[in-house]
Amino acid sequence: MEFNHKSVLFDEAIASLNLDETKVIVDGTAGGGGHSKAIAARAKRLIAIDQDPDAIAVLHERLDELGNVTIVENNFENLRSVLDELGIEGIDGLLLDLGVSSFQLDTAERGFSYHADAPLDMRMSKSGLSAADVVNTYSESALADILFRYGEEKFARRIAANIIKAREDKPIATTLELVDIIKAAYPAKAMRDAHPARKTFQAIRIEVNAELDRLSRTLEAALECLNSGGRLSVITFHSLEDRMVKETFARWVNPCTCPKEFPVCVCGKKPLGTVPFKFKAPTAQELKENPRARSSRLRCFEKY
Numbered sequence: 611m612e613f614n615h616k617s618v619l620f621d622e623a624i625a626s627l628n629l630d631e632t633k634v635i636v637d638g639t640a641g642g643g644g645h646s647k648a649i650a651a652r653a654k655r656l657i658a659i660d661q662d663p664d665a666i667a668v669l670h671e672r673l674d675e676l677g678n679v680t681i682v683e684n685n686f687e688n689l690r691s692v693l694d695e696l697g698i699e700g701i702d703g704l705l706l707d708l709g710v711s712s713f714q715l716d717t718a719e720r721g722f723s724y725h726a727d728a729p730l731d732m733r734m735s736k737s738g739l740s741a742a743d744v745v746n747t748y749s750e751s752a753l754a755d756i757l758f759r760y761g762e763e764k765f766a767r768r769i770a771a772n773i774i775k776a777r778e779d780k781p782i783a784t785t786l787e788l789v790d791i792i793k794a795a796y797p798a799k800a801m802r803d804a805h806p807a808r809k810t811f812q813a814i815r816i817e818v819n820a821e822l823d824r825l826s827r828t829l830e831a832a833l834e835c836l837n838s839g840g841r842l843s844v845i846t847f848h849s850l851e852d853r854m855v856k857e858t859f860a861r862w863v864n865p866c867t868c869p870k871e872f873p874v875c876v877c878g879k880k881p882l883g884t885v886p887f888k889f890k891a892p893t894a895q896e897l898k899e900n901p902r903a904r905s906s907r908l909r910c911f912e913k914y
Contacts, residue, residue: 659686
């Protein structure tokens with residue numbers, strides 16, 4: 611199976627983990643194994659996690675020959691239980707490369723892309739709630755809310771109304787059917803800014819895979835699982851993810867809950883760690899080689 615994925619911010623992400631041969635690291639979104647292979651070469655042990663069965667098959671092909679890699683099919687939100695099953699109490703680093711892989715986008719039948727016709731799917735794990743389920747069963751108000759919250763789509767209500775109207779005739783079954791419905795809701799002037807389906811597809815994908823809820827739970831689990839000096843590095847691809855990671859790290863660095871007018875802290879809550887750098891964005895050269903990296907950001911937290 612060909613599983614090509616250009617790992618964005620590759621060098622920066624590997625460097626952020628501060629690797630050496632004594633450390634146990636988890637790649638929570640192992641994908642095609644790009645980051646994983648580089649981590650395994652520098653660390654004592656790597657646990658490579660992915661929820662996509664296609665990715666797991668490729669990881670075995672690419673990493674089984676290495677003696678220090680354990681491959682686990684699971685979602686990264688179950689980090690603690692994965693480590694417990696492996697008898698690992700704490701880890702020295704966790705990498706999360708969020709979003710959809712190039713393989714998932716380019717494999718039309720997975721239903722992630724709005725450029726090719728395919729069944730409405732968008733399930734990273736290939737199981738559970740699908741995009742077709744969302745589009746064909748959610749109420750108009752629920753659809754509008756999802757598109758606005760997860761896609762920051764200003765035409766959310768118009769698109770939701772169009773979806774309800776279209777599915778009265780027959781279920782919406784394919785990606786390009788949905789694209790046409792979205793386009794019909796867009797003013798001609800707005801069509802010039804970006805592909806009109808981009809935000810809606812993002813929103814539905816987030817809903818299908820419960821991405822933000824799972825990220826929130828995983829961040830808290832990671833803090834518990836990290837050893838002292840351990841690092842959590844997260845690559846995000848849209849503002850909602852990045853804001854969540856940024857605000858969580860800020861709360862860990864400064865957990866004080868005292869009113870701002872208090873001259874000194876009396877709540878007793880001490881910093882849990884530090885951020886080695888504010889964030890890193892792709893270089894001009896990386897953007898030239900991989901335009902899909904344009905919205906990515908890398909943030910890192912080191913636990914005390």
